Amino acid sequence: MGPLAGFTILDLTSVLMGPYGTQVLADMGADVIKVESPEGDIVRQIGPGRTPGMGGMFHNANRGKRSIVLDLKKPEGRDALLRLAKQANALVYNVRPQAMARLGLDYETLAAINPALVYVGAFGYGQSGPYAAKPAYDDLIQGAAAVPTLLAAAGDGTPRYVPVTIADRIVGLMMVNAIMGGLMHQQRTGMGQRIDVPMFESMTEFVLVDHLGGLTYDPPLDHGGYARLLSRYRRPYKTSDGYLCVLIYNDKHWRSFFEAIGRPEFLQQPRFANHAARTKHIDEIYEEIGHIFLTRTTAEWRELLERADIPVMPMHTLETILDDPHLKAVDFFRTVDHPVEGRIRQMRVPSTWSVTQPEPAGPAPTLGQHGRDILREAGFSADEIEQLAQQKAVHLAAPP
Numbered sequence: 001m002g003p004l005a006g007f008t009i010l011d012l013t014s015v016l017m018g019p020y021g022t023q024v025l026a027d028m029g030a031d032v033i034k035v036e037s038p039e040g041d042i043v044r045q046i047g048p049g050r051t052p053g054m055g056g057m058f059h060n061a062n063r064g065k066r067s068i069v070l071d072l073k074k075p076e077g078r079d080a081l082l083r084l085a086k087q088a089n090a091l092v093y094n095v096r097p098q099a100m101a102r103l104g105l106d107y108e109t110l111a112a113i114n115p116a117l118v119y120v121g122a123f124g125y126g127q128s129g130p131y132a133a134k135p136a137y138d139d140l141i142q143g144a145a146a147v148p149t150l151l152a153a154a155g156d157g158t159p160r161y162v163p164v165t166i167a168d169r170i171v172g173l174m175m176v177n178a179i180m181g182g183l184m185h186q187q188r189t190g191m192g193q194r195i196d197v198p199m200f201e202s203m204t205e206f207v208l209v210d211h212l213g214g215l216t217y218d219p220p221l222d223h224g225g226y227a228r229l230l231s232r233y234r235r236p237y238k239t240s241d242g243y244l245c246v247l248i249y250n251d252k253h254w255r256s257f258f259e260a261i262g263r264p265e266f267l268q269q270p271r272f273a274n275h276a277a278r279t280k281h282i283d284e285i286y287e288e289i290g291h292i293f294l295t296r297t298t299a300e301w302r303e304l305l306e307r308a309d310i311p312v313m314p315m316h317t318l319e320t321i322l323d324d325p326h327l328k329a330v331d332f333f334r335t336v337d338h339p340v341e342g343r344i345r346q347m348r349v350p351s352t353w354s355v356t357q358p359e360p361a362g363p364a365p366t367l368g369q370h371g372r373d374i375l376r377e378a379g380f381s382a383d384e385i386e387q388l389a390q391q392k393a394v395h396l397a398a399p400p
Contacts (some may be wrong), residue, residue: 001029001356002028002029002030002356002357002358003028003029003068003353003357003358004025004028004030004161004183005029005235005356006024006029006032006089007029007031007089007090007183008023008024008030008031008033008088008089008090008258009022009029009031009032009033009089009090009091009092010031010033010035010081010084010085010088010090010091010092011024011032011034011035011065011092012031012091012092012093012094012095012105013082013092013093013094013122014036014041014042014043014094015041015042015055015094015168015169016043016061016138016162016165016169016172017092017094017122017138017165017168017169017171017172017175017199018040018092018094018122018168018169018172018175019034019043019061019062020061020124020169020172020173021092021172021173021175021176022034022059022065022092023063023064023065023173024176025176025219025348026063026064026065026361027064027180027358027359027360027361028046028358029065029356029358029361030089031066032064032065032066032212033065033066033067033084033088033370033374034062034065034066034067034068034080034330034365035068035070035072035084036067036070036146036367037069037070038069038395039069040053040070040391041058041062041068043055043058043061043062043067044055044058044367047399048057049341050165050341050342051340051341051368053366054364054366055339056339057263058364059341059346059363059364060337060347061222062360062364063360063361063363063364063367064245064360064361064362064363065304065348065364065365066365066369066370066374067366067368067369067370067371068370068371068394069368069371069376069394069395069396069397071368071394072103072105072394072395072400073103074391074392074393075393076241076388076393076394077386077388077390077393078104078105079104080375080380080393080394081105082109082110082113082387083378083379083380084374084378085110085113085117086113086116086397087112087378088114088117089116089117089118089183089186090117090118090119090120090179090182090183091110091117091118091119091120092120092122092175092179093105093121093122093123094121094122094123095123096123096133096135097121097122097123097127097196098133100121103194105151107119107194109122111192111194115191115192115290116186116192116193117192118179118182118185118186118192118193118195119181119192119195120175120178120182120194120196120197120303121178121194121195121196121197121237122171122172122174122175122193122197122198122199123136123196123197123198123199124136124140124141124198124199124200125198125200125201126196126200126336127196127197127198127298128202131200132238136199136200137249138161138166138167138168139146139161139329141171141199141200141203142161142162142166142167142203143159143161144200144203144204145167145200145203145204145206146207146211147161147162147166147167147203147207147209148160148161150207150211150230151227151228153225154229154231154232154234154255155232156232156302159386161192165289168201170202170203171197171199171202171203172208173284174197174202176275176351178195179195180198181195184351185345210226210229211224211225211226211229212224213225213226221273223358227279227280227282228279228282231282231283232277232283232350233282233283233286233287234271235289236284236300238290238293238294239293239294239296239297239298239300239301240294240295240296240297240298241297241298242297242298242315243315244293244298244299244301244302244312244313244314244315245312245313245314245315246293246301246305246310246311246312246314247311247312248310248311249273249311250275251275251312251397254278254309255267256308256309256310257305257308257310259308260304260305260307260308261292261304262308270299271284271285272285273358279296290349298314300384302314303361323347328347331348332347332348333345333346333347333348334346334347334348336363337362338364339363339366340366342361344363346360346363348360366397367395367397368396368397369397371394371395371396372385372396375388375394
């Protein structure tokens with residue numbers, strides 16, 4: 001039983017930021033009720049997939065949840081959600097607050113029904129600034145938080161986005177932190193609160209921990225940026241037959257590296273004197289070390305570096321990572337049976353707990369799969385449920 005067993009989370013989120021965060025809560029044992037529109041979460045449509053509405057990305061951000069379809073634009077659908085909210089510990093959404101207000105689902109309305117409710121919004125921008133009503137997506141937030149600028153500086157000068165929805169995932173995890181803090185306050189005091197988790201501010205803070213640098217000071221000491229991370233030569237090293245990921249970082253690593261390759265004289269150079277000197281000359285150092293790595297095969301380098309206790313890892317592809325021996329040993333990838341999809345690969349919870357180990361409660365739900373059960377548990381009679389279905393305020397799916 002996970003540490004959040006007994007907590008109920010109403011999950012009004014869609015796409016990736018919110019669902020990824022609420023999946024973490026589901027893995028921890030919370031009953032996460034995914035409230036979907038009649039069209040369903042748009043990520044259901046991102047393929048490949050075996051059946052419509054069950055794309056691979058949806059599986060990987062929605063496991064362990066229960067799905068109910070409510071049309072919140074209908075008064076009856078909204079009223080049904082309000083009844084669910086009376087019994088919930090938290091409600092999470094990731095549309096703009098203005099959209100929630102138009103639906104009559106603002107914090108004041110929900111708090112009047114359930115004063116203990118933790119009401120959490122993860123959306124683009126803080127509500128006291130000029131961007132408050134602007135839409136936000138991962139690409140936009142990466143750009144606004146200077147990520148493409150940093151990639152341009154570290155590469156060929158062309159701004160690029162990280163090929164992972166990194167803003168969505170990072171802010172999703174920050175949202176989890178906020179929810180956990182809100183639930184702790186709720187359990188201590190019996191009171192809820194509104195919590196806003198803006199993407200722009202959250203991602204800016206995340207990026208600038210590394211790169212504010214000399215701009216931390218007033219007046220500034222430089223133009224910002226962490227030189228090692230911005231080196232254009234900071235990349236996997238090309239060997240004579242492939243690539244390898246290596247980080248020769250501290251004094252011990254550098255001493256061991258040059259001794260292992262039979263070049264201890266390098267250590268006498270001032271640029272290798274200490275971490276500060278190496279950072280100052282990082283481009284030329286990384287470039288020179290890159291030439292050295294071309295002289296041996298990947299296997300030869302791995303053996304030499306591991307023997308010298310220098311950090312090294314393979315450069316996996318999306319396919320070779322499935323056969324990584326460490327991930328196999330810790331049972332990271334598991335094959336489970338989905339009631340509709342058949343056999344699917346699922347990732348385990350990365351952390352290990354001595355008592356309340358989080359575990360996926362089950363696979364990702366089909367659209368509206370648990371609607372009837374959720375309404376019944378909230379006190380709706382069979383007649384009320386059928387009436388909601390007739391009004392098309394709720395869409396009831398047949399069990400898979």
